[in-house]
Amino acid sequence: MALSADAQFRKTWDFSKGYSAETKANLNADPNWVSNRTDANTGETTGWKDNAKMSGELMANGVVIEELRGINFSTSGLQNNGNYLLDPTTIRVARKKMAFSLPKLAAGQKVTIVAKSANGTATDRGFKGNDNMEYIDGPANGICPGPDGLCTLVWQVKADVVDSVDITISTDMGGLDIQSIVIDDGDAPDVEKAKKVAYIADAATIDADMAYIFLSATDGVELTQVDPVADITLDSLQYYDAIVVAPSVAANAGIVPTLKSAIAYEPVLNMNAAMYEAWGYGKPVATSEMSVTVPTEMADNALFADLDITSGLELLTDGGITGVSLGEYFANDAVLATAGEAVAIHQHNAARNTYLFLPYTEEGLTAANQDILPVILGNAVKMVAKTKKDIVATGAPVITKENKDRETTVTISTTNTDASIYYTTDSSEPTTASTLYTEPFTLTEACTVKAIATLDGYLQSNTTSLDIDIMSQAATPAISIEKNADNSVVTLTCATEGAEIYYSYGVVTDKAKAQKYVEPITLKAEPTEIYAFAVAEGYVQSGLASDYVAINSLNAQTIRIDTLTHFDANSADWFVDNSENGGTGKESAYYYWGKNAWKYYSDEVDHTETVKDSQGNDSIVYYYKPDPAAVRVINPNTPNGWILKSAGQVLTGELTLTAEAAVGNGATGRFAETAEDMIGGTPTTGCITFGGKTSGEPYTASIETTEKYAAPFDVVTYVGNGNNGNPGNLEIQVSADGEAWDSIGTVSMASTQRYYKKTRVSCDKTGEYFVRVWQKSGSTKAQLYDIYVLNNGENSKKYDASTVGIDNVGGSDELVRDEIFSVNGVRLNTLGKGINIIRKHYADGTVKTVKVMVK
Structure with a gap:
């Protein structure tokens, strides 16, 4: 058009x-x-x-x-x-x-x-x-x-x-x-156009053809008689919205092959059982039945609209219905009605260019129930016409290969899930006579795989090809660990010449998400499982090597892997409705006191200072007192030992953000900046973003404990950078009274936007302390995922590096609950990849600690 x-x-x-x-x-x-x-x-x-x-x-x-x-x-x-x-x-x-x-x-x-x-x-x-x-x-x-x-x-x-x-x-x-x-006001409601229908019948017969007479009078149908001659092509029939095959068309008429080719490519209503044998798709079956039976599951089919089918549908008032037996092509069709043992009505390709059979013969039309015939014919023609679709190609096959050691597995798929795929492995063009693909296959010699896809009602797809190579596998890296007094040095080597080695502290096998090994790795803060694999040009990626890296200075008396408290920005706790105090937003971005910063200083002068201006004249500088009313606090929905606090700086809960267990290597996403930032696990879902403040005023936002914890302990944080470069300067601080705070370390932050880093600092004081992470200076958009406070408690005292920190303690048979931890004491909701420590609590109070490795 x-x-x-x-x-x-x-x-x-x-x-x-x-x-x-x-x-x-x-x-x-x-x-x-x-x-x-x-x-x-x-x-x-x-x-x-x-x-x-x-x-x-x-x-x-x-x-x-x-x-x-x-x-x-x-x-x-x-x-x-x-x-x-x-x-x-x-x-x-x-x-x-x-x-x-x-x-x-x-x-x-x-x-x-x-x-x-x-x-x-x-x-x-x-x-x-x-x-x-x-x-x-x-x-x-x-x-x-x-x-x-x-x-x-x-x-x-x-x-x-x-x-x-x-x-x-x-x-x-x-x-x-x-x-x-x-x-403006948009389009007017669609007005359905009349369906153009080709009625295949001899011109000499249509004056007495009841189906033609009724369809000619059917609203929404524009009927054209077409002679059943050989020079009618499928292209010419595709002008119409549907084709109707009259019972009078002879099985040897010139148009019969064209009608066969139209099935699934043009909507067809066939009322001629003799066509089945001519097409090789089945045979006519004569019956003495005048009514058809509609299965319960087909009762709502559009064909039966405005018809009472509860006691069967009487198509004829005399004689018998001629149904069909279905050959292989129609064998899986939906059967809408039966007449005795014969299929009376069936539908092929319901979604596009459907084919529908109605059991009327020339004699049957003469004896047709005049109350039912016009209704079922009108329903049938409109039903099939609505399924007319342009003819498009089947989705081209997608060939993928998985190289293994001296063999390659080939998988072929297509977006049309019901399509048949045919392939060759000798570089020849595939046809429907080629090998039918049924499942992945393995090749041991280099070749070219070519494939096509076919699907009833679609054109044959384009040919897809893929060169298959056969490669040897690179040698699995060797892991050597040198244990010193306060650190362990890990050296990775590979016997395959020219191989590059990649490593991580979780089960990562994609080099884009692992760290490239360039020099020996020194670890001192935490023991960990290390994983490594090798890639080399012309080789299959190696197997995954792993080993546990213990630290001599970390033993059952010194390691800190028991969780005293854990802050995470989960929605259940921190999607807090603070609208009465300016809070606004949704779970993905909730501004706890609104989007704008507020004043930290009051209007009350604290003191003044006289300074010389650029001209040498005295100038008075006014210093104002902090406004006690500026301090604002967010408590979680359920008390959990943590609060959000600010005296002017914006805090935002981005509670649906999820970090990935992978090294970024420059890719866009919420990745670890280095593999070492993945030791012990990855951030939990959700973060609190440290936002803007009033110009000239200090940063004031913090996340704090509401309880004190007995030192010594370690504090672990996972923090991302919402900016690109110039990260915020966050400090980890402790306080004995909640007023005077001492820094015990600075939070490490990535310079790449969205990347996260892990920080571990120690508080080796004595006494009990509150803990907070507070922004001291820098830029906005530090994104804090987690804060852990860890000490040397019950689980730590069971740590034994020779058995990866596990001593088993027997218990009764009645299990009360499980607690899952990473090897570094981070509490987990579910088993993660790598080593998991599971503490099983029994009814008699005993605890059994076991190690589980998840590959």
Whole structure:
């Protein structure tokens, strides 16, 4: 269909309704779109992102994406991929300075966009219109603040625009999710067009053909008689929304092969049982039945709308129904009704270009129940016509390989889950006569695998190929540990020449997420399990080596792995409703006292100081007293021994952020800065972000214990950096009275945005102390995940490096509860990878401690 150059053919784009099955199939079949989100239960792809730079009207599998038709994207701001994310209810424009245009708007017309920031904490992401438009309603400057969720933004074409114009809307910053775009009041409700139906029958027979007569009078059906001759092609039939095969068509008519080829590629209603034998898809079965029986599970099928099927459906008033027996092609079809032992009605490919059989013969039409025939025919034609879909290619196969030692396992898949895959291993082009893929297979010689996919109702896919190589496996690294008085030095070596070694303190086998080994590693603060593997060009990655690194100075009397208290920014505790005191936001970004800092100093002068100004004159400097009323405290929903405290500095609960158990190596994400930051575990979910303050005033925010703990103890923190560079300066402090605080160490912070670091400091004093982490200076956006206070308690005193810290103590048979810890005493909710210490508490009070290794 061609559109006039100045036609405004569409006024509503509502992405909240999701994408059609046809669009999803096209996205899955197009290598320029890749899966970005899957359903956790079904594994079905529900979100896609572009894998190539695309502009104009966005296409998938050679077809314009219908839900986006009419929106033209410019090349501005585009990168090679990842520009668009098609999510279940939105489209994300991911890059800054991206732009799209809507065609032919006149003066006074309005454009309304409903959108939100893709980042729940960002406050600088929004849209702006071009010079033909005026922003008239919505958040200030077209910005969609992340914490506000969905925002409605409205522009109007300026009154001085004379001719219709294409308007352009662009992003100030990337990462915006658009839910809908509406011009003025949007599109009028859809009016369903009449379905164009080809009725295959000899012209000489239609005057007496009751089916033709009834369909000609059916609302919403535009019927055209087509002679059953050989020169009718499938291409010509695809003009129609559906094909109806009359009972009068002879089994040897010239059109019969064409009708066979139309099945699954064009909606077909067949009323001619003789076709089955002619097609090789089954045989006619004569019965004496005049009624059909509808299975209970098919009672709601659209075919039976407005029909009473409770006691069977009487199709004929005389004679008998001619049903069919189904051959292999139709064997798995849905059977909608039976007549005795025969299949009376069945449906093939219900979702697209469906085929439906109704059991009417020429004689049967004459004897048809006149109350039922027009209803079931009208239902049938409209039902099949609604399934008409464009013919697209099956998703091209995806061939993957897993290299092992001197063999390679090949796996082939396709986005069309019901497709058949055929492959070759000799570089020849695959056909449907090639080997059918059923499961992964192993090769021991180098070759090229080629594959195609086929699926009923789809065109054959493009050929995919992959060169298969056979490699030997790199040698597993050797781990050597030199134990000194107060440290252990770990040396890693590999027998494979030229190999690079990567290591971590958790089970990591991806070199992008492990630390590259460059020199011996000195460990002194904590014992740990270390893991290492080797990669070398032309070799399969090695196996994973592991060993336990003990520290001679850490023994049952000195190690501190018992948790006295633990702060973590979990939602249950810290998603606190403080709205009466200015709190605002949601779980992903809750501003405990609002987004703005408040004054730390009062208006009361504390003292003055006389200084010389630049001219040598005396100048008085006023110093003000702190305002006691500036101090604000957040208590958790359930008391847990911790509080959040500030006297002017903003604190934000980002309680859904999750750090990864991997080294960042420059990648974007919440990673450890170094492998050593993963020793003992990784941060728990959620963090408290230390925000801004009033200019010229001090940082004041802290996270503090409400109880004192007996020293000596260690304090462990996990802290990320919300900024890129210039991290905040946080101190770990203790206090005997909660007023005077002494620093026992500075929190280490990464310079890379979002990366986290682990800090461990010791308090070797005597007495009892409160503990806090407090911002002293630096920048904003320090993100504190965890604070542990650890001492040498019951579990520590069982530590034995020779058995990785485990002494077993027997107990009764009745287990009361389990407690799970990392090897360094960090309390865990579930078993983690590596060594886990499980303390089993029994009813008689005894405790059994066991070690569990999770690979």
